[in-house]
Amino acid sequence: MLTPTSTALPPDFDSRHFRHALSQFATGITVITTRLNEQKFLGLTASSFNSVSLDPPLVIWSLGDRAQSMPIFTQNTHYVINVLAADQRHLAEQFASRIEDRFAGVEYSLSRTGLPILKGASAWFECFNRSRYPEGDHVIFVGEVEQCAFKNQAPLVYHHGQFLTSKAL
Template sequence: MNTSSPRADTRAFDTAQFRQALSQFATGVTVITTRLADGSFRGLTASSFNSVSLDPPLVLWSLGNVANSLPIFSGNSHYVINVLGADQAHLAQRFAKRSENPFGDIEYELSRTGQPILKGVSAWFECHNRSRYPEGDHVIFVGEVEECAVQPQASLIFHGGQFGSTQTR
């Protein structure tokens, strides 16, 4: 079923105003990780993570159409969404940069399907790469959660172009 509507009327704002307005929405910060066929790992920082459904357990995130890692994440069957803890801004910054091996000296363990799970994260979700939807200048990934874990702690947030944290109850 296609529920798309025609495009909106002419916008009364520019891209800079839109970005500034979006920056007022505080988001959690994640690092999405996966393992390639050759055994190497890839990862990227994303704040576009959200829950979709409890039954079945579905989550989503998005990736830009021009991202070098788009073919990797589109083609792999599984990935892990790592929700960063308040003290892990360095990981967000590290995985936001293009690097041959951002996993170099960081600690991680492997999921049951061999995907890297970063140590010390607030939560992680191992997902089957269920579906992808091109929309605008991004692709929306929907993952079906096969396994997850939580380590209650303050989480890293991003607001107004700055990292911060929130306290757990």
């Protein structure tokens, strides 16, 4: 029998094993958007998104602490979390790529704070950048939702290293 400790025990697995175990959990795919400067937007693909609270309405997502976009997301007051629909795999791949203009050819409208809401998204959440918490090799962002909308359509899902529609699960 293991005696409880006041700190975590060291893991009995390597990072590859951990990654494979995590891939068993199906996640939705989002594109987080914000403003880079007056003329340009910034967007990135993220699967680390979840709800936290209904009152107040809070959501979380995380970003690797070495991401080049970290200073922008840390300093900006707002961002939009776009939940991708099943037919938007191309957007997940485009916003995960290293191309310079990830918004090239992307249709969007602007939120009330002037940030991109991707056309055809299954849902979107305009968030005030409420707080950030460094944990491990990521920073957890807590967003206070100021506005949101949704459509009743199948979302894009990532499971076991593959993009799927929710109907394929």
